Amino acid sequence: MTPPHTAAGGDGSVRSVSRAVELLSLFDVDHPTRSLRDIVRLTALPKTTVVRLLGTLESLGLVADRGEFTYSVGAAFLRWVTLAQSLWEVSADTRRVMTRLVDDCGETVNIYIRQDLSRTSIAQVEGKTTVRSVVAVGAPYSLSAGAAAKVLLGACSDAALRQLAERDGVPLDTLRSEASSVREAGYAVTHGEREMGASAVAAPIVSADGRILAALSVSGPTSRFTADRVGRYVDAVTAAARDISEIGLGTVEAFL
Amino acid sequence: MTPPHTAAGGDGSVRSVSRAVELLSLFDVDHPTRSLRDIVRLTALPKTTVVRLLGTLESLGLVADRGEFTYSVGAAFLRWVTLAQSLWEVSADTRRVMTRLVDDCGETVNIYIRQDLSRTSIAQVEGKTTVRSVVAVGAPYSLSAGAAAKVLLGACSDAALRQLAERDGVPLDTLRSEASSVREAGYAVTHGEREMGASAVAAPIVSADGRILAALSVSGPTSRFTADRVGRYVDAVTAAARDISEIGLGTVEAFL
Structure with missing residues (x-):
């Protein structure tokens, strides 16, 4: 569940901050507390480093010590x-459209925005089955x-595409051609691209101009994204994205 | 508005994390965005350090670049x-008791908990006048x-009192005697102790045992905490604290 994209900077101060955020990201609604042992295992950091980091975060009120080597967010x-x-x-209103889309498709629905060279879900309504797509709201993904991602590439400058190609080791031409073809098609479908066995359909939410x-996006296990269903999902997602574009995203738009 | 108590550790990694949190603490509901110039001025850090830190925090999604050298939380x-x-x-229910107390006294009401060697407001209802006590919820204070603080000292171990005396340069005997007398009295009144011109009345919220x-606490300008009013405030605060003790604080109690 650790997000795949966290900054791995060269200098020590960047690394300390990244590590602190990585540690804090271990806490979520499903894991409100974590044991010291778990934190050491999940961060793969030396125990002494983890203990020092926990001490710093506790003194800043970001971590709370619950006793017996168990911690939570402060x-x-x-x-x-x-x-x-x-x-x-x-x-x-936007959330209502998302819920309706979950009712239609049964799969998890997210709204992703681009932040720098990552994408982040800012809103999620979970699917209805036990095997479903789970991404963390607020966490950076590829x-x-x-x-x-392919939908969001359509809004990237060529400079951003270059940076992304270099960072992720993807050919720049591939990113360019994906960006323009998805922009033209008005939606994207992927299977097993971000993770094996995971499929998704996505469409753009656009401003008045x-x-x-x-x-x-609607995402779930590839086994349920069969050819006959995907057509229906594409229709549902593009229609819902149009509805949200009309409603507007709200205050978030000031950032986008 | 920068909280007076943030960890100032000796080693570099602690310092980087503290600086990052200090920078993020500049953003609040009254300051949802900050200019680069403001951030440099308020953190008193070199501009190059601030720019690097903003870059790191942006790549982690904790800061959002709004263009034109303006930033917000990510x-x-x-x-x-x-x-x-x-x-x-x-x-x-607890919040309702707090609101009633604001209605009674007209001043800002907070619930503080101890975190390590600081205290932090976890809930606040603001007073009704333009000149009023403003502390940041979630921020560490003395x-x-x-x-x-004096009420919370009553729950400190002697070891914690020792650490606090050493860190804040306060005589240990003073802390010990304050802790025991406030515990006995069941409330505390202070004038200008944390900040000149600021007064407060506080009483303990206790568990079933x-x-x-x-x-x-009820806090505001000293000019309004006159002798005749303070008697009334003490009655109101101790009564409200008893009500909240009976209702219970909720899930928070697991940490306290």
Whole structure:
């Protein structure tokens, strides 16, 4: 569940901050607490490093010690809760369209935005089956693989495509041609690109002047994205993306 | 508005993480965006350091570049929003008691908990006047000054009191005697202790077995905490703290 794209900077200060964020990312609604042993295993860092990092994060209020070598996120996060919600949460109307799309397709629906050279889900409604696509809201994922990524590539400058090609070791021509063909088609379908056995259909959410702001995606196990169903999913996703484009994303749009 | 207590560790990695958190703390509901110039001025860091730090935080999704050298918090915070709320937010009933206390006294009401050697407000209802006490929810404040601090000292081990005395340069005997007398009195009143011109009245929120879990405080300008009013505030705060102790703080209690 560790997001595949976290900054791996050369200098030490970048690395410390990345490590701290990586550690904090181990906590989510499904894992509100973590044992020291788990944290060491999941970060693959030396125990002494983990203990020092936990001490620093605790003194900053970002980690709370629950005793018996168990930890959770600290109250300092409350500082950003209201702000992050007011800046990043999509409108109730948009969420209703997403829920309707889940009702139609049965699969998990996300809205992804581009942040630098990654993509991040800012809103999610989970699918209805036990085997379903699970990505973490707010976590960075690849911008060079997956249906939502291909939709977002359509909004990238050529300079950004170059940087991405270099960073992810993907041919620049491939990214360019994917960006333009997906922009033309108005949707993307991928199978096993980001992860084996995972498929997705995505379509652009656009501004009044036609700029690609975000990608709406439906994703799940490849076994359920059969040829006959994918046609229906493409129709449903593109229609829902059009609805959301009309409604607008809300305050988030100021960032996109 | 920068909280007075952030970890100032000796080694570089601790410092990088502290600096990153300090920078992120500049963003709040009143300052959803900050210019590069403001960030440099408020952190008092060299511009090159700030630019590098912003780059790192942006690549991690914690900062969003809004163009024209203006920044805000990034979508990565969404990852912890639901979790932090579910862990740290007080119950609706408790919030109602706090609102009633604001109605009674007109001043800002906070619930503080101890985190390590600091105290942090986990819930706030703001006062009704333009000149009012403003502290940031989630930010660390002094555990050796202010009425809420004195209430929380009553729950500190002697080892914690020793550490605090050493860190804040306060005589250990003073802390010990304050802790025991406030515990005996059942409330604390301070004037200008944490900040000149700021006064507060606080009382303990306790568990079923009498452990001090948190401090409920009313705070505002000293000019309004006159002798005749303070008596009334003490009655109101101790009564409200008893009500909250009966209701319970909710999931937060697991941490306290």
